Amino acid sequence: MSSEILCIIWFILLNVLLIGYAILDGFDLGVGILHPFVAREDTERRLVMNSIGPLWDGNEVWLVTFGGALFAMFPNAYASIFSAFYLPFVLLLFALIFRAVSLEFRSKRLSTGWRSFWDIIFFTGSTLAALLFGVAVGTLMQGLEISELGDYRGSFLDMVTVFSVLVGLFTVALLAMHGSIFLYMKTEGNLQQRLLVWMKGTFYVFLALFIVVTLWSTLLVPASLQHFGDYPLLWVVPLLNLLAIANIPRAISQHRPFYAFISSCCTIAALVFLFSAAIFPDLLPASNNPEYSITIFNAASSVLTQKIGLIIVAIGMPLVLSYTVLIYWTFRGKVELGADSY
């Protein structure tokens, strides 16, 4: 296999990992964003947290593996992106730590003050993580000013633009909607009735932001449609995305939340795909000089490393998928509180 084909295969595999992360941890983060709003008293809060209790940890591993794969297969991109997003990623790490420890610590004491404190931390961590993921995506679409070696030249404030913040808010809305559909499937009774309202509400916020972000990126971010002229087949993805989005309220009103959930999964997958298609073949577009852009070709590891990676994936991925199916099957159905719950 030639080096170029391997680079493209790895670019696709990284997208698979990123989509897996965005869909799976996406609903965890969404649940965290909604947590203070949909749950009214302690038992409901515990139900909301325990709906992701056995799942969030494994879902986060998709991010870890994505990071490891980016490091291994495109070390220059990993180095440049992570060092460019220094402060945002430090904050992201804090947000993920907040989310993890609030789940773990909250139930360890009965006092209201203790539990409310961890509720706030849980909400803050989840929301901040979603926001920062979105800001990073928006920033990457616009490109960064980098040196020939790929080192970012600006400061944190330079990357905070209206567009990147908008994509951040859009991500929060998207994941809140995704999380509300997930929670609807996992709950029952009054809590579930309330979630019906939240599903619809978050959907319309998501829709509004989707329209704004789509218009903004097609009109003002030149990269977003650069390949659509050469490959008209790509138009299938945004069209399918629109169908998926339209199907969400339809499935909700038909009381088929599982279809709504599948639709929002498809929407997330399509959005990640469109993001990757927009910047392809770059991983980090240089806004100052296109020659400095870090692409999947000039950032790639050696052919041997790419092949070793494929062997690791060939052995590992079937195992990973079987654990994932197994765990989701074991914890299927409505969430319930027991002696081992958070």
Place this chain on the structure above:
Amino acid sequence: MESVVLLSRLQFAFTIMFHYIFPPLTIGLGIIIAYLETRYYLTKKPMFAIACQFWTRIFVLNFAIGVASGIVMEFQFGTNWASYSRFVGDVFGSALAAEGIFAFFLESGFLAVVAFGRKKVRSGFYLFSVYMVALGSVFSAVWIVVANSWQQTPAGHHIVDILRPGTLADGSAGMVPWVVDGIVQRRAEILNFVEMVFNPSSVQRLSHVLLGCVAVGAFFVLSVTAYYILKGKHRDFAQASLQGALILGLLSSLGLAVNGHTQAQQVYKNQPAKLAAFEGHFETGRADLNIIGWPNAAEERIDFGIGIPGGLSFMVFDDLTFSKKVVGLDRFKPEDRPPLIIPYLSWRAMVGIGGLMIVICSLGLFFNYRKTLAQKGWLLWAFVFGIGFVMVANQSGWIAAEVGRQPWTVHPPVVWDSSGSDLELGADGFYQYDERLGLRTVNSVSVAVSPAEAKSSLILFTILYLALAAVWILVLDRKIRQGPEPVHQPEGDVEEGYRKATIDRQHARLDHGDRQGGAA
């Protein structure tokens, strides 16, 4: 630049030391829980069920913080050490990616069953899940220690110019070395994955790390059970756990000593400057073994030292004449020498505590055999606080290993002369490292990061981690004081309140055959 290097080193040291509180606990406890679950599965004695539930809850608490603080480590290679990442990614990255796919998915997936699924799955599958979590945590140690060992004793790779499209000498288009500001960019690329994984130090270092984790697990169990015996609480539970933990503690401590000895010999072969720093050995020649002392780098001697003459010659070569020549720091240029005081002291802390671990486990087993251990309050208190020292020993070992690796992040190879007893020296009398085959720490950091950014993140991590450590100790302390609780047997389990209501509704729904929406 220098300040970003220092701040990034401090941040890495602080965050990895915080993180490393948790993996040894989970690896060690995971193995102990696997043993207890097996006993429970085979005997169905309630005693084992109680013990499993108690240790599992502590395990889960530690695991969550271990995961959260572990992601920080993966991100930091990119955020703070971008130049390093570009240099090593081709080799080092594969090991990290393998860790994610083979280890983290395994342990986090089955941890869900272990933590939340006891009543949801059959007992055989539950036992299998416990094994998988233990296996996954061991795997994670494997890959990260492999990656770290490659930095210490690189193998299975070559260091080459990075090629980019350009114009060849004959004017045609082709791949040419990538030159930025007159400097040819180079990186490590893999040649042989198996040689990289089994580099000269990885097997010994991995054994040492895993034995250290088992020791932490054993001493953690000892600490809790000794406390219960002292307080006269949960007697049966404590007594049942104590003996096993004593045996495990003694075996792991003895293993650490034997493995540590051979590992030190390997360090001498591949990183002689590091061993010289551990031992404060300045002058090449017959080497003494310092028991205690204070290294004086300026005067190149050990102050207030008490040592065994020729002891280090014996340790390095198993040389009964106590006289063989050991290469000292004088063979290295000042800028190629590791710092002295930190490796010297942390090395001694690790070895010293390791010796004490053997002593107190032996005493514990002796008095346990004589059935008088419960009266030996001093020894039980030593066990209660022992875990803190074992943790310090684990951390010290890593400090010695990593500070002793300086001034390199990727250590260049060391070439011995034909006799094998001394290094190939340059005309100036010093060993000449091939700079192109290694990477210095000062050249490893992120250019994009400013001192102000590095400083703010370090301050934030310090505040966050100290707060987390305080809450963790608080929660852990309460759990231990509460002690093990009787386990509800499935048959006699009285369901009540919300849970009963939920389950009733669940059954009602299933009875009606309405399964809609439950498929996630």
